[in-house]
Amino acid sequence: MPNATIRDVAREAQVSVASVSRALNGHERVRPELRARVQEVAARLGYVPHAGARSLSLARTSAIGVVLPDLHGEFYSELLRGMDREVAARRLALLLTVLQDGRGLNTLAALRGQVDGLVVMAPQLGAAELRAQLPVGLPAVFLNCVPGLAGAALRVDNAAGAAAMVNHLVAAGARAIAHVAGPAGNVDAEERRAGAIAAADRAGVALTVIQGDFSEASGAAAGAQVARGTIQADALFAANDAMAIGALVALKGHGIAVPGQVRVAGFDDIPLARLVTPALTTMRVDIAALGARAVQLLARRIVAPAEGLVEVGPADAEAIVPRLVVRDTTTETDRETQS
Amino acid sequence: MPNATIRDVAREAQVSVASVSRALNGHERVRPELRARVQEVAARLGYVPHAGARSLSLARTSAIGVVLPDLHGEFYSELLRGMDREVAARRLALLLTVLQDGRGLNTLAALRGQVDGLVVMAPQLGAAELRAQLPVGLPAVFLNCVPGLAGAALRVDNAAGAAAMVNHLVAAGARAIAHVAGPAGNVDAEERRAGAIAAADRAGVALTVIQGDFSEASGAAAGAQVARGTIQADALFAANDAMAIGALVALKGHGIAVPGQVRVAGFDDIPLARLVTPALTTMRVDIAALGARAVQLLARRIVAPAEGLVEVGPADAEAIVPRLVVRDTTTETDRETQS
DNA sequence: TTGTTACGTGTAAACGGTTACATCGACGGC
DNA sequence: GCCGTCGATGTAACCGTTTACACGTAACAA
Numbered sequence: 001m002p003n004a005t006i007r008d009v010a011r012e013a014q015v016s017v018a019s020v021s022r023a024l025n026g027h028e029r030v031r032p033e034l035r036a037r038v039q040e041v042a043a044r045l046g047y048v049p050h051a052g053a054r055s056l057s058l059a060r061t062s063a064i065g066v067v068l069p070d071l072h073g074e075f076y077s078e079l080l081r082g083m084d085r086e087v088a089a090r091r092l093a094l095l096l097t098v099l100q101d102g103r104g105l106n107t108l109a110a111l112r113g114q115v116d117g118l119v120v121m122a123p124q125l126g127a128a129e130l131r132a133q134l135p136v137g138l139p140a141v142f143l144n145c146v147p148g149l150a151g152a153a154l155r156v157d158n159a160a161g162a163a164a165m166v167n168h169l170v171a172a173g174a175r176a177i178a179h180v181a182g183p184a185g186n187v188d189a190e191e192r193r194a195g196a197i198a199a200a201d202r203a204g205v206a207l208t209v210i211q212g213d214f215s216e217a218s219g220a221a222a223g224a225q226v227a228r229g230t231i232q233a234d235a236l237f238a239a240n241d242a243m244a245i246g247a248l249v250a251l252k253g254h255g256i257a258v259p260g261q262v263r264v265a266g267f268d269d270i271p272l273a274r275l276v277t278p279a280l281t282t283m284r285v286d287i288a289a290l291g292a293r294a295v296q297l298l299a300r301r302i303v304a305p306a307e308g309l310v311e312v313g314p315a316d317a318e319a320i321v322p323r324l325v326v327r328d329t330t331t332e333t334d335r336e337t338q339s
Numbered sequence: 340m341p342n343a344t345i346r347d348v349a350r351e352a353q354v355s356v357a358s359v360s361r362a363l364n365g366h367e368r369v370r371p372e373l374r375a376r377v378q379e380v381a382a383r384l385g386y387v388p389h390a391g392a393r394s395l396s397l398a399r400t401s402a403i404g405v406v407l408p409d410l411h412g413e414f415y416s417e418l419l420r421g422m423d424r425e426v427a428a429r430r431l432a433l434l435l436t437v438l439q440d441g442r443g444l445n446t447l448a449a450l451r452g453q454v455d456g457l458v459v460m461a462p463q464l465g466a467a468e469l470r471a472q473l474p475v476g477l478p479a480v481f482l483n484c485v486p487g488l489a490g491a492a493l494r495v496d497n498a499a500g501a502a503a504m505v506n507h508l509v510a511a512g513a514r515a516i517a518h519v520a521g522p523a524g525n526v527d528a529e530e531r532r533a534g535a536i537a538a539a540d541r542a543g544v545a546l547t548v549i550q551g552d553f554s555e556a557s558g559a560a561a562g563a564q565v566a567r568g569t570i571q572a573d574a575l576f577a578a579n580d581a582m583a584i585g586a587l588v589a590l591k592g593h594g595i596a597v598p599g600q601v602r603v604a605g606f607d608d609i610p611l612a613r614l615v616t617p618a619l620t621t622m623r624v625d626i627a628a629l630g631a632r633a634v635q636l637l638a639r640r641i642v643a644p645a646e647g648l649v650e651v652g653p654a655d656a657e658a659i660v661p662r663l664v665v666r667d668t669t670t671e672t673d674r675e676t677q678s
Numbered sequence: 679t680t681g682t683t684a685c686g687t688g689t690a691a692a693c694g695g696t697t698a699c700a701t702c703g704a705c706g707g708c
Numbered sequence: 709g710c711c712g713t714c715g716a717t718g719t720a721a722c723c724g725t726t727t728a729c730a731c732g733t734a735a736c737a738a
Contacts, residue, residue: 001406025696051451052390056693056695074412096419096432112387250615389725393725679738680717680738682737685734690727704713
């Protein structure tokens with residue numbers, strides 16, 4: 001007793017399969033009465049078109065693939081949330097693929113025929129590796145990947161964000177900044193580091209880079225170094241919030257006043273940032289908007305696959321600029337828990 | 340220049356399409372030499388089987404649908420992470436669908452033919468609504484849904500968890516517990532409330548229920564009531580961590596010592612729980628394991644669709660038991676920030 | 679030699695849709 | 709009354725796989 005097919009509906013409604021297809025897909029040349037009858041029968045039999053068969057005829061799958069690095073934290077929730085918002089409006093589905101380590105080499109290629117396009121986020125992959133894995137001829141939007149790939153690029157303007165934060169710290173009185181960087185080879189991490197260094201140079205303040213890996217633990221280690229004076233700094237700017245929070249806890253644990261003795265800042269504005277004590281100053285990235293925009297761009301590329309429009313060119317390399325969110329770890333006001 | 344098809348490979352390798360199919364799918368009756376030639380040609384042409392066509396022939400899609408309520412926070416990241424772990428090992432894909440408000444009524448039905456099975460999480464939906472929307476004949480695993488649906492049920496053992504927490508509070512010296520409940524109609528909330536009440540009865544301690552809605556604000560309101568003495572209690576057990584943290588902040592704001600005067604406990608062990616001061620005692624739910632287990636169960640149901648095995652019966656209604664995580668809000672030791 | 683068996687390969691029929699084209703009737707202009 | 713047109717519907721080909729079945733060949737036993 002498998003599912004009803006279009007032929008079952010046709011037989012039951014005493015029409016041809018072509019008419020059923022036309023009636024259900026809203027074609028014009030269909031007598032209203034016949035359309036109504038077909039719809040009634042389809043509903044009665046619980047008929048739902050077979051997605052595979054449809055994609056075979058139409059050469060469209062109505063699904064877009066999302067390729068993400070190993071999933072952690074709210075970042076991905078937010079991204080998926082934003083993507084889902086756009087996807088639902090377009091009656092598309094999201095096919096999720098996590099790309100990690102060994103597996104995934106042919107995983108990506110296997111998506112061909114299963115999706116109409118790809119949103120790829122792979123900050124840890126180089127252009128060559130990525131190009132090698134990607135199915136050719138599939139529209140793609142790249143989130144925070146190395147530049148120069150064939151497809152639309154959408155990125156967070158990490159350098160500008162880091163610079164804005166350095167400027168804020170300087171304005172708040174910092175003269176020696178410790179920057180806790182993310183893992184080497186990660187594009188986001190590199191850009192934030194470069195942006196911070198450049199801004200510190202321009203502002204004429206010292207900046208020391210401490211190597212981290214985006215984990216809270218590595219942030220704590222960096223915080224400990226600053227607390228013990230191994231590294232001299234009156235401000236600690238971490239490349240993401242997780243490390244900033246790790247550092248914050250470590251500093252407090254060592255009895256350092258924040259922001260009194262050391263100002264602390266992060267990047268991303270994860271929900272947790274506003275809840276720690278003192279609340280963390282950070283750069284907010286509207287992650288949901290990033291995801292939504294990626295889907296918009298991809299959808300545009302799918303409807304106009306080989307479009308040569310000039311207008312598409314510039315729009316294809318957008319950057320989302322993060323916004324500075326000032327909280328208590330960098331400002332003297334609103335203090336309550338200092339000893 | 341569309342993608343190469345099996346016929347292209349067959350022509351190029353000078354064999355029939357059947358042989359190509361057999362060679363690539365690892366059938367036995369294929370001469371090794373021919374298999375090698377086919378593989379070489381397939382690789383050269385960049386041939387990847389069309390997923391739609393395959394699903395049409397095989398009546399299998401190699402994808403499973405995940406239906407989730409509106410995405411927020413790390414909970415969903417963790418769930419997806421756990422699911423992905425299992426899914427990748429089985430070479431399946433995850434098709435994500437967010438079920439919210441109006442839309443989704445036919446969204447679910449449309450999944451038929453697009454996935455081999457469904458993992459459904461819909462704590463806000465009743466059995467009738469859910470049954471109405473679900474495609475019939477599709478294997479499904481329900482996460483924390485109302486009981487009595489046709490399919491495997493996997494739940495968090497909320498009642499046992501709440502009971503464990505009540506017992507812990509009593510062991511820590513509590514004699515009058517205030518339970519801040521979650522929103523009415525939410526299955527998790529109801530079960531936690533019932534479990535707490537039953538355990539308090541057994542232990543012979545008083546338990547007052549305060550209505551909350553899982554929000555930090557409602558927790559704060561409850562905390563204020565306890566602080567002002569409107570409700571007499573020496574322990575406050577919230578149905579989730581967000582409310583517990585709200586209560587914690589409110590209690591501290593009213594100058595109540597935690598855990599000195601009032602012990603505080605939550606549920607879920609969100610990452611924030613360990614970072615607030617004092618660190619929150621809570622019940623940890625291994626969410627990734629929940630997701631992974633759901634996929635395992637579903638995979639089993641897919642390979643054995645109409646299996647009548649007795650063994651499947653009991654395994655079909657599993658519960659994941661949360662684990663007690665004792666931190667500083669319920670134990671006198673390790674205190675440092677009390678006035 | 680001939681019949682049987684086993685094995686490798688090809689042929690063609692599904693799977694469930696969409697749609698170009700053919701068909702058929704009604705209608706209006708001449 | 710005939711023909712051209714147009715609109716509604718049916719027929720059948722096609723999308724790319726898998727696989728039951730047929731077929732040819734070679735090895736082997738009788």
